[in-house]
Amino acid sequence: xxxxxxxxxxxxxxxxxxxxxxxxxxxxxxxxxxxxxxxxxxxxxxxxxxxxxxxxxxxxxxxxxxxxxxxxxxxxxxxxxxxxxxxxxxxxxxxxxxxxxxxxxxxxxxxxxxxxxxxxxxxxxxxxxxxxxxxxxxxxxxxxxxxxxxxxxxxxxxxxxxxxxxxxxxxxxxxxxxxxxxxxxxxxxxxxxxxxxx
Amino acid sequence: xxxxxxxxxxxxxxxxxxxxxxxxxxxxxxxxxxxxxxxxxxxxxxxxxxxxxxxxxxxxxxxxxxxxxxxxxxxxxxxxxxxxxxxxxxxxxxxxxxxxxxxxxxxxxxxxxxxxxxxxxxxxxxxxxxxxxxxxxxxxxxxxxxxxxxxxxxxxxxxxxxxxxxxxxxxxxxxxxxxxxxxxxxxxxxxxxxxxxxxxxxxxxxxxxxxxxxxxxxxxxxxxxxxxxxxxxxxxxxxxxxxxxxxxxxxxxxxxxxxxxxxxxxxxxxxxxxxxxxxxxxxxxxxxxxxxxxxxxxxxxxxxxxxxxxxxxxxxxxxxxxxxxxxxxxxxxxxxxxxxxxxxxxxxxxxxxxxxxxxxxxxxxxxxxxxxxxxxxxxxxxxxxxxxxxxxxxxxxxxxxxxxxxxxxxxxxxxxxxxxxxxxxxxxxxxxxxxxxxxxxxxxxxxxxxxxxxxxxxxxxxxxxxxxxxxxxxxxxxxxxxxxxxxxxxxxxxxxxxxxxxxxxxxxxxxxxxxxxxxxxxxxxxxxxxxxxxxxxxxxxxxxxxxxxxxxxxxxxxxxxxxxxxxxxxxxxxx
Numbered sequence: 164x165x166x167x168x169x170x171x172x173x174x175x176x177x178x179x180x181x182x183x184x185x186x187x188x189x190x191x192x193x194x195x196x197x198x199x200x201x202x203x204x205x206x207x208x209x210x211x212x213x214x215x216x217x218x219x220x221x222x223x224x225x226x227x228x229x230x231x232x233x234x235x236x237x238x239x240x241x242x243x244x245x246x247x248x249x250x251x252x253x254x255x256x257x258x259x260x261x262x263x264x265x266x267x268x269x270x271x272x273x274x275x276x277x278x279x280x281x282x283x284x285x286x287x288x289x290x291x292x293x294x295x296x297x298x299x300x301x302x303x304x305x306x307x308x309x310x311x312x313x314x315x316x317x318x319x320x321x322x323x324x325x326x327x328x329x330x331x332x333x334x335x336x337x338x339x340x341x342x343x344x345x346x347x348x349x350x351x352x353x354x355x356x357x358x359x360x361x
Numbered sequence: 362x363x364x365x366x367x368x369x370x371x372x373x374x375x376x377x378x379x380x381x382x383x384x385x386x387x388x389x390x391x392x393x394x395x396x397x398x399x400x401x402x403x404x405x406x407x408x409x410x411x412x413x414x415x416x417x418x419x420x421x422x423x424x425x426x427x428x429x430x431x432x433x434x435x436x437x438x439x440x441x442x443x444x445x446x447x448x449x450x451x452x453x454x455x456x457x458x459x460x461x462x463x464x465x466x467x468x469x470x471x472x473x474x475x476x477x478x479x480x481x482x483x484x485x486x487x488x489x490x491x492x493x494x495x496x497x498x499x500x501x502x503x504x505x506x507x508x509x510x511x512x513x514x515x516x517x518x519x520x521x522x523x524x525x526x527x528x529x530x531x532x533x534x535x536x537x538x539x540x541x542x543x544x545x546x547x548x549x550x551x552x553x554x555x556x557x558x559x560x561x562x563x564x565x566x567x568x569x570x571x572x573x574x575x576x577x578x579x580x581x582x583x584x585x586x587x588x589x590x591x592x593x594x595x596x597x598x599x600x601x602x603x604x605x606x607x608x609x610x611x612x613x614x615x616x617x618x619x620x621x622x623x624x625x626x627x628x629x630x631x632x633x634x635x636x637x638x639x640x641x642x643x644x645x646x647x648x649x650x651x652x653x654x655x656x657x658x659x660x661x662x663x664x665x666x667x668x669x670x671x672x673x674x675x676x677x678x679x680x681x682x683x684x685x686x687x688x689x690x691x692x693x694x695x696x697x698x699x700x701x702x703x704x705x706x707x708x709x710x711x712x713x714x715x716x717x718x719x720x721x722x723x724x725x726x727x728x729x730x731x732x733x734x735x736x737x738x739x740x741x742x743x744x745x746x747x748x749x750x751x752x753x754x755x756x757x758x759x760x761x762x763x764x765x766x767x768x769x770x771x772x773x774x775x776x777x778x779x780x781x782x783x784x785x786x787x788x789x790x791x792x793x794x795x796x797x798x799x800x801x802x803x804x805x806x807x808x809x810x811x812x813x814x815x816x817x818x819x820x821x822x823x824x825x826x827x828x829x830x831x832x833x834x835x836x837x838x839x840x841x842x843x844x845x846x847x848x849x850x851x852x853x854x855x856x857x858x859x860x861x862x863x864x865x866x867x868x869x870x871x872x873x874x875x876x877x878x879x880x881x882x883x884x885x886x887x888x889x890x891x892x893x894x895x896x897x898x899x900x901x902x903x904x905x906x907x908x909x910x911x912x913x914x915x916x917x918x919x920x921x922x923x924x925x926x927x928x929x930x931x932x933x934x935x936x
Contacts, residue, residue, distance in 0.1 A: 268657070
């Protein structure tokens with residue numbers, strides 16, 4: 164795939180091309196993998212994984228970049244015991260506007276929104292939670308109100324509490340405690356939020 | 362020396378400690394063989410199928426300590442089918458019949474049953490120590506039997522086993538008269554244990570030095586235990602998660618400063634950053650710290666602990682420590698000998714984690730570093746060459762670049778030169794795991810320079826049979842070779858067949874070995890078991906209709922004096 168083609172189309176082909184490299188992989192590595200690309204064989208055979216079909220280009224074009232990493236049996240070489248203990252892909256990052264701290268919280272460790280908010284409160288111990296079901300957190304030092312928001316699988320930022328808990332756990336990629344003042348243009352909360360449902 | 366009476370020879374042999382030396386001594390003459398075998402107290406069997414248990418017990422009737430290993434190493438990564446073998450019962454039975462003086466049993470990657478544990482518990486009146494590592498097949502009922510019948514038990518150490526949970530009562534089976542425990546590790550158990558029984562057990566064992574709790578043990582329970590066990594040297598903390606506004610948290614914060622003798626810390630299964638603060642007072646004395654099961658702890662919190670641990674010798678962490686955290690390790694932990702960095706996000710897209718920068722920092726800051734396990738997303742030749750120069754003392758070097766076959770991202774070259782530098786510089790290297798893009802060249806280097814190499818693990822590497830041949834012809838001390846997904850075929854397999862009798866085992870999976878190649882190997886070397894592991898459903902067809910050209914998915918070749926094993930499942934065919 165020559166670079167002149169992409170220049171003409173105006174589309175940066177290399178960036179949109181699905182490869183097995185982690186995001187931010189170097190350009191030269193992408194080129195190396197392209198040299199092997201032929202066809203759309205989605206075989207997960209480990210040899211094909213290396214020598215062929217590195218460019219997993221699903222015909223439908225609906226594949227997510229993260230799915231392009233074929234899961235090879237027994238790789239990476241991590242003992243099953245450790246894998247099972249760390250299986251929590253439900254650990255998501257929590258960021259707080261205006262602070263440099265990053266924490267992680269295990270969504271599956273909590274039964275619902277109230278427990279999650281309590282955990283967030285605990286984690287950033289400067290906050291006190293204010294009257295549910297408004298679900299805001301207040302910094303007692305300066306009175307700033309924070310609203311818990313999350314980024315879902317589609318990359319949209321949503322207010323916490325709109326969808327049933329389990330749906331939230333499945334779709335939440337990360338959390339952000341956003342200053343209330345900045346949260347105005349998020350999707351408005353539906354009148355019957357699910358937080359009060361207990 | 363043959364003119365000395367036996368008692369004198371035996372006394373001299375007391376000073377001959379290592380297995381290798383004792384084995385050598387026993388081959389000198391018949392008299393020495395006899396003296397040696399009757400005075401041998403410790404036996405290590407690296408492959409349970411290399412010799413029949415009865416033969417071991419008959420030769421060494423006086424053994425007090427027995428270690429046996431079962432499944433091949435790649436079983437850890439689910440490459441060996443579930444019921445392949447490695448049964449402990451024949452060993453326990455043979456020992457029960459012939460060696461009633463047995464005091465210690467150590468099993469790794471074996472299938473242990475509750476019946477086996479009960480037989481063990483009842484058969485050896487002086488039994489003191491049971492260590493099970495990566496085993497499976499037993500439940501808490503078997504542990505209850507150990508607790509009940511092993512009077513004078515000093516050590517029960519369960520590491521990363523699959524144990525079926527049949528309830529929390531097994532700990533209660535330690536009788537009130539049991540006061541001898543020195544080491545108790547049940548970190549791998551999934552279920553709850555009876556908190557009261559645990560506290561009472563700890564309270565009545567004044568010699569308890571090592572206690573590793575499982576995830577189900579709460580901070581409240583931990584507090585009660587710590588109040589009774591102030592001489593602990595080694596602690597696995599249990600869950601370690603508690604709200605900072607509770608009494609339990611304050612008790613925790615106040616109890617740690619009292620532990621003057623604490624040197625090893627692990628566990629932290631659900632630890633949150635605020636709970637981690639409790640351990641700051643003991644950090645300056647720690648020599649071993651294992652935070653690799655604490656995914657909730659991020660880089661900044663890790664740094665806060667590590668910058669206090671200047672006596673640390675062994676550190677296990679997750680890659681959330683980041684290159685920045687590793688730089689702190691490098692500047693703080695000048696006594697560091699072993700570092701393991703595990704991946705947090707096994708299927709992840711590689712967001713934060715560690716790169717060659719982190720490894721470079723540690724290699725230059727920690728001059729005593731000799732053992733490394735490092736999972737990362739990329740590595741460069743330049744970094745490896747510098748690491749080799751900084752750390753010539755590596756005995757174990759395992760690098761796992763998570764993307765199979767990934768080249769040096771800066772030069773786009775294979776990592777041959779980097780690993781070549783490691784084997785050239787580290788003259789005492791005994792264990793090596795390779796990863797990244799590698800050609801036959803790296804194997805040429807390994808064959809040439811890795812004189813003391815005993816174990817080599819290869820995945821997704823090499824171009825041709827030459828690679829494997831370089832290794833087989835070169836590494837004089839090679840004992841275990843395990844290979845997956847490499848283009849090595851029958852020519853490599855058959856080039857140096859005598860080599861396999863000098864090794865413990867060879868594992869090859871997803872390579873280019875054919876049935877014909879294996880048949881030829883088996884025909885040439887009758888004292889090897891050439892096992893073919895075939896997981897296809899059509900096993901009948903497998904035995905009759907397969908041509909010699911059929912490529913084999915998995916083979917396991919090992920030297921043995923026991924002949925083909927009689928407990929092989931249907932899918933294992935020994936040629």
